[in-house]
Amino acid sequence: MLKKVLKVIGVVLAVLIVIAGIFYTKVYFSTESRLNKVYAVTPQQLTFDPNDSTLLATGERLITTKGCNDCHGGDLGGKVFIDDPALGLLVAKNLTKGKGGLPQDHSTTDWVLALKHGIRRDGKPLLFMPAHEYTLLSEQDMTAIIAYCSQLPNVDRELPQHNLGPVARILTDLGKLPLVPAEMIDHNRTLVKEVKAEVSVEYGKYLSIACQGCHRENMKGGEPVAPGFPVVADISSTGHPGKWTDDQFMETLRTGKTPEGKVLKPTEMPWTMTKAYSDTELKALHLYLNSL
Ligand code: HEC
Ligand code: HEC
Secondary structure (H helix, E strand, O other), X not given: OHHHXXXXXXXXXXXXXXXXXXXXXXXXXXXXXXXXXXXXXXXXXXXXXXXXXXXXXXXXXXXXXXXXXHHHOOOOOOEEEEEEOOOEEEEEOOOOOOXXXXXXXXXXXXXXXXXXXXXXXXXXXXXXXXXXXXXXXXXXXHHHHHHHHOOOOOOOOOOOOOEEOHHXXXXXXXXXXOOOHHHHXXXXXXXXXXXXXXXXXXXXXXXXXXXXXXXXXXXXXXXXXXXXXXXXXXXXXXXXXXXXXXHHHHHHHHHOEOOOOOEOOOOOOOHHHHOOOOHHHHHHHHHHHHOO
């Protein structure tokens, strides 16, 4: 009798393993084909004066306020930003022209391909590089970022290749991980010229694109962004920030401490990025969030 039961269990297990194998093979090939798709786009032409010091200063600030250095490192020389056995190894490229960095002839058009379209020169998608957010930058802001990045001092840093883990592939297949931002972009859209920097709902909405990836489009938060991360807070008018004054909101986003006494970890809620926001930017954001 026991033998029979064991045999049945064995058969069931074998069937389950085969099913899991088939499922993962499907996931593997489907993600591979998405990663190797070639996008044909007509990049918008951007021009600037490489010696315009105001433009370069704006670009330098945007590198922090748009989170580029959170992933690419303080010197933009690149870093491994996810190294987890299940998710895999994800590497943010060295953006300088030093060893291990961008090719010497990396042009303004190549920058537009990366930031506005989420693709490389060869038309293949960049992994996990949040171009679906940067594609919504104004032409003025994108130009400033590109101008600043085009003159970075060389950093010699050779980094390993990406290596996607099984969980990253499965979450991508289920639509739970934005691994291929190029898929979420309207590649034919032209950039908005400029969004006026003032305490307005419109400017707050523009800035909130930097919060969307985690707090969602409606700013009501929800499920953790990846396994091991906390539940994302509701920051619309129905959440805590709806009860805060502008000063409390600014204090929270600059120190990581909320009026309720919660301490936000910069690795989970990137206040090291929002710390660099001006009063105008934070007040505009608060105004927009309270309007939701
Ligand atoms: C969430 C992390 C993250 C943030 C934030 C981020 N990047 Fe990236 N970026 C990546 C990763 C990962 C890659 C490598 C993608 C690949 O190789 O498939 C990358 C690649 C790039 C590339 C492509 C280089 C090439 O190979 O052609 C450029 C350019 C770039 N990033 C610029 C920026 C700029 C500028 C910002 C800020 C406006 C920024 N990134 C913000 C993760 C990030
Ligand atoms: C990488 C993901 C991520 C991004 C990007 C992000 N947040 Fe958060 N944020 C979180 C998480 C996760 C929490 C909850 C942290 C916790 O509970 O410890 C949080 C919490 C907060 C809180 C505290 C809410 C409370 O109830 O105490 C505020 C305020 C906030 N975020 C504002 C913003 C704003 C404004 C932006 C955009 C400029 C932004 N966040 C971008 C992940 C993010």
